[in-house]
Structures are given as structure tokens and as C-alpha cells.
Amino acid sequence: MKAHANLYRELPSIDELLRSSEAASLIQDEGQPAVTDACRAVLARLRNEVATGHFDPDKLRLALTGIHAAIRAQLRQSLSYSLKPVINATGVVLHTNLGRAPIASSAIDHIAATAGVYSNLEFNLDSGERGKRDVHVDRLFRKLLSSHDVVHTQSADGRGTDVPAKSSVSTIVVNNNAAAVLLALNTLAEGGEVIVSRGELVEIGGSFRIPDVMSKSGAVLREVGTTNRTRVADYERAINERTKLLLRVHRSNFEISGFTEQPQISELVALAAKHKLPLMEDLGSGALFDLRTVGISNEPTVLDSLQAGVHVVTYSGDKLLGGPQSGLISGCADLVQKMRSNSLFRALRVDKLTYAALEAVLLAYVKRDYNAIPTVRMVQLSKSEIAGRAENLIAQVSGNVDQRTTGKLRFELVDGESLIGGGSAPSAVLPTTLIAITASDLSANDLAARLRSATPPAISRVEEGRVLLDLRTVFPSQDETLVQLLAQIPGDSHREE
Ligand SMILES: *Cc1c(COP(=O)(O)O)cnc(C)c1O
Numbered sequence: 147m148k149a150h151a152n153l154y155r156e157l158p159s160i161d162e163l164l165r166s167s168e169a170a171s172l173i174q175d176e177g178q179p180a181v182t183d184a185c186r187a188v189l190a191r192l193r194n195e196v197a198t199g200h201f202d203p204d205k206l207r208l209a210l211t212g213i214h215a216a217i218r219a220q221l222r223q224s225l226s227y228s229l230k231p232v233i234n235a236t237g238v239v240l241h242t243n244l245g246r247a248p249i250a251s252s253a254i255d256h257i258a259a260t261a262g263v264y265s266n267l268e269f270n271l272d273s274g275e276r277g278k279r280d281v282h283v284d285r286l287f288r289k290l291l292s293s294h295d296v297v298h299t300q301s302a303d304g305r306g307t308d309v310p311a312k313s314s315v316s317t318i319v320v321n322n323n324a325a326a327v328l329l330a331l332n333t334l335a336e337g338g339e340v341i342v343s344r345g346e347l348v349e350i351g352g353s354f355r356i357p358d359v360m361s362k363s364g365a366v367l368r369e370v371g372t373t374n375r376t377r378v379a380d381y382e383r384a385i386n387e388r389t390k391l392l393l394r395v396h397r398s399n400f401e402i403s404g405f406t407e408q409p410q411i412s413e414l415v416a417l418a419a420k421h422k423l424p425l426m427e428d429l430g431s432g433a434l435f436d437l438r439t440v441g442i443s444n445e446p447t448v449l450d451s452l453q454a455g456v457h458v459v460t461y462s463g464d465k466l467l468g469g470p471q472s473g474l475i476s477g478c479a480d481l482v483q484k485m486r487s488n489s490l491f492r493a494l495r496v497d498k499l500t501y502a503a504l505e506a507v508l509l510a511y512v513k514r515d516y517n518a519i520p521t522v523r524m525v526q527l528s529k530s531e532i533a534g535r536a537e538n539l540i541a542q543v544s545g546n547v548d549q550r551t552t553g554k555l556r557f558e559l560v561d562g563e564s565l566i567g568g569g570s571a572p573s574a575v576l577p578t579t580l581i582a583i584t585a586s587d588l589s590a591n592d593l594a595a596r597l598r599s600a601t602p603p604a605i606s607r608v609e610e611g612r613v614l615l616d617l618r619t620v621f622p623s624q625d626e627t628l629v630q631l632l633a634q635i636p637g638d639s640h641r642e643e
Contacts, residue, residue, distance in 0.1 A: 153196045153206055158213070160185050168214040176221055184220040188213060233604040233624050233631075235597075237578055237616025239524050240431075240568025244605065246464040246471070247568075248520045248621075253469070253506035260502045267498045280318050280486070282501050286508035287317035290434055291449055291476055315452060316479040318486050319463070319472050319504065320494040324354045326460040326473030327428050329494055331363035331391070333485040334424055334458070338390030339368045343376035345408060346395035356395055356428075365390070378409040378417055385421050392418050394456075396430045411446075415455035424457040424481060431568070432461020432474065434511050440525055442566075442574045448476055457481055463504060465568045468521035470503035472496055520621070525566065525576065527618050533559060533579035535617045539625055540581060543632045554586040555635065564618045581615040585635070593635065600631045 163169055163185045164178075172181045192209060195201050201209065209216075234244050270277035292315050320326050331340060340360060347369065349355045360367040368389070370380040381392060392414055409417075411427070418425035429451060437445045445466075451459045458481055463472030473494075475485060485491060510518040517523050540557045562580040585593050590608045597604040597613070607614040620628060 150196055150199070153201055153203065154193065156203070156206055156210065157189060157192055157196070158210075160189065163189070163213070163217070166214070169217070172218065172221060176225060180221060180225060181217070184217045184224060187220050187224075188216045191216075231602050233602055233628060234619040235604055235606045235615040235617070235628070237562070237564035237580070237607065237614075237618050238567040239521055239564065239619055240465050240566060241619070242568050246462075247468045249470060249503055250468070250507055250510060250518050250520060252510060252518055253503035256506040257499050257502045261499050265498060265502075267501065279495070279498075279501060283319060283504050283508055284317050286505065286512055287474075287476060288315060289512050290508065291315045291317070291452055314479050315476055316482045317474055317476040318482055318491065319474060319496050319500065320491065321473060321496055322471055323428070323430065323432075323460055323462040323465075323473040324359065325494040326475045327356075327359050328363050329485050329488060329490050330426055330458055330460055330475055331360060331365050331393075332490055333488045334426065334481065335363065335365035335390040337364060339366045339384075339386070339388045340391045340393050341368045341370055341381050341384050341389060342393045342395065343371045343380075343408065344369045345371060345373050345376055345406075346393075346397060348395055348397060375407040376409065377407060378413040381409070381414070381417055382421075385423070389421070389423060392423055392425045394425070394427045396428060411451065411454045411456065418457070419455075424478075425455070426458040426460070426477075427451050427456045429459050429461040431465040431467075431566075432459070433466040435466075435516060435522055437466075437525075437574070440576065442576075445574055448474075452476065462568075463500075466521065466525075466566070467507070468519040469507040470500045472500050472504060524618050529561075529577045529579055532617050535622065535625060536579050536581050536615075539617070539629055542629045554588075555632065556584045556586075558582045560614075562614065562616065564616050576618070578616050578618050581617070583613040583615065583632075584611065588635075596635050597631060600634070602627065604628060604631055 160182065164173070164182065169181055169185070172184075192206075192213075195209070196206070232244060234241055236244075238244075240246050266277065267282075268277050268279050269275075320329055342356065342360075347356050347367075357367050366388075368384050370376060370384045394411065394414060414425055417423075429446070429448060431445065433445060433447045434449075436447060437443075446454075448459055448461060456477070458475060458477035461467070461474050461476075463469040463474055467474075475482060507519060510516070516526065536559055540559070543555070544557065558581075560580050560582045562578050563575040564578040566574040566576070583593065584590065588596070590611050590613050593613045594606050594608050597606055604615075607616070615628070617625070
């Protein structure tokens, strides 16, 4: 205790630190409050070391000679961004933990041009009066989703469900697809029953559960069928005077195989027409381009669903669409108009940044410029293109490694699969070529950790004692960075030994 007390006396006070010439220049650059905080944090750390008996007088003196460097480091850490770019080498195109869809550069440009100044977000430049924020993207969704084939056969006598006979498609934007489902259910079915197949009562990662969203919306869930088999007759038997909506939920992250049955969407459309009920589909991913072009056949596009006669489709903006986080509700104009008038819409609406990004991405779709949309471009990459880049990368790294006597990484090209991920069909995999890496002096997990702690961090997969890199999700402009990160790894490991 006594010894501690003496050591405490050696510590400078905050005021002494702040009066030093080193602190003065830091204060000039970063401001007094931040520098004071940093001094406080460093002093607290030293005090703690003294308290826990880590210091003798010599060690403390040594620590004190480095105190200004410690303050600078503390300041750098506390004033740097926590959210930062990473290299996604996992091959999971829509990786929810890594921010799902990277946004097109045209979207970034459009945000930069419109968000730092005033814009006509809700202002009609012709009339000089208040406008609507969704006009900016609705006009593009109309182009992408209005096909003269979208005909909604409905309602002659009206059972109070107001399903339109024939209608143009309109779209509104909310914060994410969870919000889209909530708003749609609340608008179309509050106080009534919604019929859903038991096999579709899904939980999407991050605790989005259909039964929970249903109860929050004020609608009553009416489950039909069994987990593996539901027939259209099961839906029909459950229909009663309280029924307000038929709901189909896309099984985004799991697959039921074997003895299964699920009604065709056309059967549900016919049932909805017969009973004059609206039919809603929670598509989840909501592709605007045809995945059959990349060999994935069981993932309907938004247009497929609307053309099949579904009245309302909900989907995410940052899944296969490849835009910013948002939830889209596309469907019969009058049903969508009701959702727009719902006061919940005001609570769930999105910012101008989202509209700017969405508008740019949708414009790329309208122009069929798929190359401009990173996720679509990645999904369309062929196995051989990826193999070519992988070979090139290995050649460059092993070149560098050869110059080091510590070179201990072994590289191999192996066949594998990329995942679309993020709530698209669970079976939606794409053939790819992986770089498999093993190190003689590091476990695969340690090697993956090294890559993660690099600047920028690189995220890989570990399988069967190897680190796997899938260049499908690495931007070509990041290949060079990856080469440098890999070239540094054996050196670092050597230094620590
Ligand atoms: C992903 C997904 C959601 C949730 O979408 P968010 O945009 O993440 O809120 C809801 N339903 C389905 C079927 C999904 O795949």
C-alpha cells in the first residue's frame, strides 16, 4: 500500500499534461475536450497498473517517458471511425454481418450530389408546392414492374376487401422489409385473420418472425397445413368472414425437402380471386433481374410474382436488388395507396440518402446496366473469371513470399461454391474457384484472425483446416490489397516467434 501511494505521487496531473508543449499541439489539431479525454484515459490506465502492482519505480518511470505517445495513440483510436471497410472474401454475396449489398458507385455519387445540399425531396418543382418523396423512385419501379401482363382479376361484388379489378403497379419505400411486412399486414388485415402455411412461419436472422410481426400488426395469424405439406384446400377451409388476407412467405434461409407439398402461386391467386381476398407475398430477396440467367431457377423475381397475380409483394432493398437498406412494397396501386395513408408509414419512412441511392440503382436496372450494380455483377461472375483472378493473385503473393525466407503459406486452387446469402433461396449457390491457404506455423483459425486484424480487415472462411478465399465477393480493385496482406502474414508470424 505504502509503495503504491508513493508511485501515485509520480503520476502527473491532468493539468500538468495539458500544459505541456506536446499537448498544446494536439489541442490545436484535435481540440481541448478530446485531448483532455485522452489524457484522462491514459492516466486512469497508469493508475490502474499501479493499483494492481504492475509497476516498480523503474517501470513507472519508463512508462512516463512514453506518456505523450500513449496520449497520441489514445487520441488516434478514439477519434477514428469504428465502422470501416472490410474485404469480403467469404464468397457470401449478401453477407448481413458485412453490410449486405455494397452500393453502386453511381448511388454514392447521387448521394454526394443531393444530400450535402438541399433537394426537391418533397417539393414539386413545377407547381412550387409540396410533393411526395416516393415519386422519385416510384416512376422507375413502374417502368421495371409494369408489364401489360400484370392483370389482377378480381372483385365483382366486393366483400369489403377492395381488391382491384385491374391495376397499375405502385411502390412505396420503408426502412426495411420487416417494416414493409408490418405496414402491409397492419394496413390490409388489422383486426382480421391472415392465412399462412405452417411451412412458411419462418424466422429470418435477427429475430424477424412472422408470428411476432403478425401480432404487432394487429392481425391474427391463422396457420394452415403442416410443416412439410400444405395444400390449397387447407387455405380454403380456413377462410371465414374474418379473413382479410392470404399470405405467402418465401422460405429464405431454409429448405424443406422430401415429402413436401406447397400450393403453386397460381393456385393461391385463383383462391384469392374466388374469395375476393388480397394475396400478399413476402419475397424477402426481391430480385429485379432473372436469376435463371445464372442457373438459379427457384427464385422468382418481383415481376414474376406480380405477373402471377399476387396483389402485394414485399422485399428488401439491400438483398438481391443490390441497393441501400430499405423495404419495398410493390403492388396494386390502390392497396399501396392505403399503406401510404396509414400513419405507420410516417413512422417507417426513409431518409433522402436512401431515395438517392435507390434511384441510382433503379436507373441502372432501367438501363439494363447490370455491371454498375456490384451484387448483380458478382452473382454473374463465372467460375473461370474467378479462377483467372485467383491464379494471378497466387502468382503475385508467392512471388513476394519467395523473397522472404519466412514464406510459409501454401496456396491451392479448389472448386467450391459461393452463396448468395442474405435471405435468398437456400439452395442458391454458384460454382466458384477458391484459394485454399495453409500455413506451416499457423492454424487456419489463427491465419483467418491475422487476415481479420489487417488493415483493411479481410474476412475469409475456414474449412477443414484451411483458409478459403472466394474472389467472387472481392472487388477486383481489392485484389492488390489482398496480395499485400497475404505477403505480410508470414513476416508478422515470424516476428512474434
Ligand atoms: C430478409 C427477409 C426479411 C427481412 O428483411 P429485412 O430487409 O432484413 O428487414 C423478411 N422476410 C423474408 C422472407 C426475408 O428473406
